[in-house]
Amino acid sequence: MDEPTQQQIEELTSAFERFARRFKVAEAAAAADNALNALDAQTLLFVQANAGCGLGDVARYLNVATTTMSSAVDRLVRKAMIERRRPEGNRRAVALTITEKGRYVAEEQKAGYRNACLAMLRLLEPSERAEMIRLTEKIADSES
């Protein structure tokens, strides 16, 4: 009862395909100098948002093996975007923190996302924008 219709499902699936493609192309075009691969970029953003987190925290969040995360952290440390520290109180762990340069790159990254979102909103009438945001939030945050 009150199920989405087959046609609605089909329409949304198809629209999302074109949507994703458009978004992806824009993203590829924006690939800057400080370009990071997807995992490293996500790692950097997580470390920025969770200063002092451990390597395993990021791995669990991003659903990758800890060895994979260790490599990603290696790369980011080599690029001087984050730092490994030994937290006092637990000397087997590392605490990850973002550097000045890392913060810069992370902000650049986020600016890219914001630009893409801005481009989307511009395609809508002012009256439609709030509704798009509301519906996206509802889907993103609903329980179950």
Place this chain on the structure above:
Amino acid sequence: MDEPTQQQIEELTSAFERFARRFKVAEAAAAADNALNALDAQTLLFVQANAGCGLGDVARYLNVATTTMSSAVDRLVRKAMIERRRPEGNRRAVALTITEKGRYVAEEQKAGYRNACLAMLRLLEPSERAEMIRLTEKIADSES
């Protein structure tokens, strides 16, 4: 004039982050037996939708080097999901066509997308669904 507000941009960006994460996790959970990597899956879907297309067509569409596409096609041929044929009339080209098995896997793949979209629509009130679809289509298909 009539620009989206900073707050709207921020809200949509943030909502999309959660949205994408939720979508991605669902996708990872659905990873079936016939699992393909992202490029191979996209290639298979393109070949299904464009029977007889050339290798370069797919490469251009997906924005990868032709050598990369050659490898992807190799993998799909090895898995018996697509076939290389020499079209009469142009013997340097290959024409890609999907096989029975490929069609099956492609449909499975699309079913996964449809399920994700269904899950999204279910999170909305029936009255909101058409609006979500309309707005997504508008963003996906607008010129400029």
Place this chain on the structure above:
DNA sequence: CGATATTAATACGAATTTCGTATTGTTCAA
């Protein structure tokens, strides 16, 4: 207290993937 299990991270190597360069074979144009 000491032995053992658990935890956090790393070292190392295998497998996969992507891509650049060079090459083969075909078609087109002058």
Place this chain on the structure above:
DNA sequence: TTGAACAATACGAAATTCGTATTAATATCG
């Protein structure tokens, strides 16, 4: 007919991910 342009492939280098084994630190419990 010869040379340029084109479609695809062969090959090798670089990067990434992950599993297994290892190191070191902390927790547990007899």
